[in-house]
Amino acid sequence: MVDPTSDHHEDVDEEEAPNCEVCGDAIVNEVTHRVTTWVADDSVQTVHFCSEDCKTEWDES
Structure with a gap:
């Protein structure tokens, strides 16, 4: 898993990327x-x- 404080939009492979909740x-x-x-x-x-x-949908649930 990628460090959540890193720049996720830079050079992240799909296998290493986090998934949307x-x-x-x-x-x-x-x-x-x-x-x-x-x-x-x-x-x-x-x-x-x-x-x-997606964040708003999760916040409202």
Whole structure:
């Protein structure tokens, strides 16, 4: 898995790229990539989204 703090839109192979939490698409070289991070039960949780629309859909669920 690629470091979530790295520049995901630069030189990321599809096999190494994170998948969108909503639609499941690999996020490869997408400048629309969004990440939400929070702490739960003393661990960091992170979800990736391929677009603002997918992030909004996840936020509303």
